Amino acid sequence: MKTIFLNEKELLALLASWCETFDVYAPNDGKGEDAACSVIGWGKIASKEEFYGVLPDKIAKGVHKTSIKPFFFPQPETLVTFTSDNKPCAPLANTVGQKRLILGVRPCDARSVMLNAMPYRDDPYYQANQNKTVLVGVGCNEKAITCFCEKTGGSPLGTDGLDILITTLGTGFALEALTNQGDELLGSQGAALDEALLAEFTKRRESFAADAQKANSTPSLKGKDLMSLYQSKIWQDLSQSCINCGACTFLCPTCYCFDIQDEAIRKDKGSSNACACGTGGCACDAPSVRRIRYWDSCMFPLFTKHASGHNPRGTKEHRVRNRFMHKLKYFPDRFGALSCVGCGRCIRECPVNIDIREVMTTLLAVD
Amino acid sequence: MSNSYIPYSAIIDDITVETEDASLKTFKLVIENEEERMAWRHNPGQFAMISVPGKGESPIGIASSPTEAGSVLFTIFKIGSVTTALHEMEKGERVGLRGPMGNGFPVDTAFKGKNIVIIGGGYAFTTLRATIAYLLANRQDYGHITVIYGSRSPGMLLYRSELEQWAKRGDISMNVTVDRQAPGWEGLVGFVPTITEKVAPSPENAVAMVCGPPIMIKFTMPPLEKIGWKDEQMYFSLENRMKCGLGVCGHCTCGPLYVCKDGPVLTRTQLKGLPVEF
Ligand SMILES: Cc1cc2nc3c(=O)[nH]c(=O)nc-3n(C[C@H](O)[C@H](O)[C@H](O)COP(=O)(O)OP(=O)(O)OC[C@H]3O[C@@H](n4cnc5c(N)ncnc54)[C@H](O)[C@@H]3O)c2cc1C
Ligand code: SF4
Ligand code: FES
Numbered sequence: 297m298k299t300i301f302l303n304e305k306e307l308l309a310l311l312a313s314w315c316e317t318f319d320v321y322a323p324n325d326g327k328g329e330d331a332a333c334s335v336i337g338w339g340k341i342a343s344k345e346e347f348y349g350v351l352p353d354k355i356a357k358g359v360h361k362t363s364i365k366p367f368f369f370p371q372p373e374t375l376v377t378f379t380s381d382n383k384p385c386a387p388l389a390n391t392v393g394q395k396r397l398i399l400g401v402r403p404c405d406a407r408s409v410m411l412n413a414m415p416y417r418d419d420p421y422y423q424a425n426q427n428k429t430v431l432v433g434v435g436c437n438e439k440a441i442t443c444f445c446e447k448t449g450g451s452p453l454g455t456d457g458l459d460i461l462i463t464t465l466g467t468g469f470a471l472e473a474l475t476n477q478g479d480e481l482l483g484s485q486g487a488a489l490d491e492a493l494l495a496e497f498t499k500r501r502e503s504f505a506a507d508a509q510k511a512n513s514t515p516s517l518k519g520k521d522l523m524s525l526y527q528s529k530i531w532q533d534l535s536q537s538c539i540n541c542g543a544c545t546f547l548c549p550t551c552y553c554f555d556i557q558d559e560a561i562r563k564d565k566g567s568s569n570a571c572a573c574g575t576g577g578c579a580c581d582a583p584s585v586r587r588i589r590y591w592d593s594c595m596f597p598l599f600t601k602h603a604s605g606h607n608p609r610g611t612k613e614h615r616v617r618n619r620f621m622h623k624l625k626y627f628p629d630r631f632g633a634l635s636c637v638g639c640g641r642c643i644r645e646c647p648v649n650i651d652i653r654e655v656m657t658t659l660l661a662v663d
Numbered sequence: 664m665s666n667s668y669i670p671y672s673a674i675i676d677d678i679t680v681e682t683e684d685a686s687l688k689t690f691k692l693v694i695e696n697e698e699e700r701m702a703w704r705h706n707p708g709q710f711a712m713i714s715v716p717g718k719g720e721s722p723i724g725i726a727s728s729p730t731e732a733g734s735v736l737f738t739i740f741k742i743g744s745v746t747t748a749l750h751e752m753e754k755g756e757r758v759g760l761r762g763p764m765g766n767g768f769p770v771d772t773a774f775k776g777k778n779i780v781i782i783g784g785g786y787a788f789t790t791l792r793a794t795i796a797y798l799l800a801n802r803q804d805y806g807h808i809t810v811i812y813g814s815r816s817p818g819m820l821l822y823r824s825e826l827e828q829w830a831k832r833g834d835i836s837m838n839v840t841v842d843r844q845a846p847g848w849e850g851l852v853g854f855v856p857t858i859t860e861k862v863a864p865s866p867e868n869a870v871a872m873v874c875g876p877p878i879m880i881k882f883t884m885p886p887l888e889k890i891g892w893k894d895e896q897m898y899f900s901l902e903n904r905m906k907c908g909l910g911v912c913g914h915c916t917c918g919p920l921y922v923c924k925d926g927p928v929l930t931r932t933q934l935k936g937l938p939v940e941f
Contacts, residue, residue: 382672587714626919
């Protein structure tokens with residue numbers, strides 16, 4: 297797999313060439329909104345000029361306002377449609393459509409796609425969304441105050457989940473192919489890194505990797521006894537201020553819980569009546585019900601409430617504990633990695649200043 | 664990749680009103696597509712998602728045994744939107760069926776050659792019916808079978824005619840009880856824990872399945888423990904709220920466990936190592 301060096305002009309030309317085969321998305325600071333992905337904060341790039349603003353050295357440090365979760369987990373996503381006589385139709389609309397390339401992805405966000413793919417391993421929708429998406433990342437030279445990817449097993453120059461990683465280097469940019477697809481996209485552009493650049497590039501990567509290894513709290517958390525963490529006194533204090541708004545779970549790139557609901561398709565109300573399979577030629581081209589999934593949150597009391605009224609996680613303490621235990625203990629025990637990439641969005645936006653870094657520190661101190 | 668979110672189309676082939684207040688009905692579902700119908704396999708103790716398009720899906724325990732091929736039975740309590748819509752449906756109408764899901768009871772492994780005790784209360788008896796039918800169809804593979812089943816009143820008992828048929832067989836000990844004496848009732852009277860205390864067999868080479876309201880389960884444990892039953896011999900079935908049934912959506916979790924996938928059947932040993940979130 298190759299790593300090449302490009303100057304600004306060459307990079308702009310390469311990015312523009314990708315527009316011919318892909319729908320290219322990049323961070324757009326909340327300007328514009330793309331209905332197809334309902335992504336706010338990520339927009340479709342239409343012209344060469346627009347690329348200038350998203351060059352790796354021009355985008356703001358830290359993570360973008362919203363993660364790339366909606367590209368993989370659209371809000372909402374149709375799972376099945378039904379005809380008026382209750383016949384289901386195979387919905388594979390999301391496998392059709394143009395391939396997408398997302399540019400300017402931070403390593404933490406790219407890592408979240410890889411982590412979510414573990415529970416979603418057999419999910420045809422998630423897999424289809426992943427298969428039609430190319431991720432081109434931008435390494436972080438500088439961290440924002442809420443960034444802590446190293447503590448979670450990531451790194452500012454991490455490559456997990458990416459097809460290509462771009463980093464600023466010397467007077468230009470290093471583009472590192474990480475998958476076959478990434479390799480193909482780089483084509484025969486540019487030159488290989490010369491010896492001096494290669495040495496600098498390697499040194500930076502190694503020093504970040506060493507820091508990350510030292511800071512990674514995954515092994516220690518995995519070594520803790522689950523019930524000791526669960527029964528720890530910290531949850532009551534921690535949950536006291538929480539208002540269960542769920543903002544953290546919606547912003548979080550690695551929160552992936554969902555609800556399923558049925559929606560009537562009312563043609564007279566102008567709602568789309570396209571069949572979920574998207575082929576147009578199936579038996580149910582006039583569906584009357586759409587079964588959708590959309591983001592849900594374990595912060596909400598209804599998430600676990602039975603029809604009888606009984607609620608196994610009926611208190612705030614239960615729910616706050618569940619969110620952190622899932623990310624820092626249950627998921628790592630099952631899948632080997634934390635379900636947190638250290639992006640810091642929940643810290644940035646929590647209205648009552650709950651800080652997952654403090655939760656980690658406290659849990660690490662439990663014997 | 665197969666798509667586990669798409670339900671089979673199933674036709675309601677028959678509906679039986681089970682209880683005097685009509686709050687519980689048994690639906691006999693037949694998968695429309697013959698190939699899919701023939702390919703359906705399940706274990707006693709597994710469940711499925713039944714859906715009424717436009718209303719939603721509900722997880723429901725499978726009440727029939729895999730040995731009763733060709734159709735699948737579900738006994739459903741009318742409580743909310745999906746279950747009410749189901750209760751309003753008629754024979755011949757179409758519903759969605761997704762599954763089977765979950766692990767089920769280990770009838771072909773851990774239970775083989777064992778004496779079996781089945782303790783049920785209220786409408787949690789549905790998957791126990793599936794289990795009893797399976798055990799009886801493979802009678803030679805198991806030792807003594809003891810059933811303790813209780814309900815509020817005779818009119819609230821499920822599967823009345825089968826209970827009577829089983830009671831007539833010599834190879835299964837049936838102990839059907841109601842909470843209070845009622846006119847015309849000639850069977851046992853008393854709560855499930857009390858009857859358990861009287862008739863529970865020895866734990867030697869045995870397993871027990873205990874399914875019912877939490878209060879029944881709680882009071883059934885001491886009499887069993889008293890005569891030496893161990894945690895690893897006792898099996899429960901959890902009923903957490905569910906959406907996907909595939910171990911993804913997060914609704915059903917009990918601590919680290921996905922009840923829909925790792926359960927719903929768990930031993931008491933497994934339960935004791937978990938947060939109490941059920
Ligand atoms: C493994 C399992 C087996 C079950 N077996 C049976 C059975 O054999 N017979 C029976 O009558 N009931 C059974 N239940 C309970 C049944 O699923 C609920 O009563 C039913 O989902 C209520 O749906 P509703 O739409 O009528 O109620 P609403 O309150 O309108 O519920 C809306 C949605 O919430 C969810 N939900 C609400 N309560 C529950 C609950 N207790 N458990 C799971 N999901 C819930 C469902 O997704 C439902 O569609 C079982 C539940 C589980 C988990
Ligand atoms: S838990 Fe917070 S810091 Fe971790 S990935 Fe989610 S939003 Fe980012
Ligand atoms: S019901 Fe969705 S994870 Fe169990």
